[in-house]
Amino acid sequence: MNQILGAASVSVGVIVAALAFGGGGALQYLGALFGVAAAVLLGVPGVHPLWGFAAFFVANVAWLVYGLLLRLRGLVVQHVLLLVLALVGLWNWWLGPLVLASQ
Known part of the structure; x- marks a missing residue:
């Protein structure tokens, strides 16, 4: 549970920082940067998919805001x-295995 809260607080912190230091304009660059990083992370062999989905999560929250x-x-x-x-x-690459392993 602490890992879930930690990941959520990092995402919220990144979005708040983007808003504080440039308003909505910074959000579009944050979303673009993390979106491209996510695609690269998922496309490169040998990189755990968790990191790509985490980057997509940040990108989607930025674009959503x-x-x-x-x-x-x-x-x-x-x-x-x-x-x-x-x-x-x-869920498939991180939270599901964490939850199922603890049962």
Whole structure:
């Protein structure tokens, strides 16, 4: 449970920092950077998929907040759905095995 809270607080901290140091404009660069990093991490052999899905999670949250700030409904819908997929990936590669191993 502590790992879940730690990951969530890091994501929230990154988003808050982006908002504090540049508003919505910084969020789009944060989302783009983490989105590309996620694709690279998932595309490179030998890298654990967990890191790619974690990067996608941060990217999706950044784009979701950006879309909400600017009221871009299509972007919000897209990143809500992509966030769900990132959470599925995190469950399959990290949280699920953690929970099932503790039982």
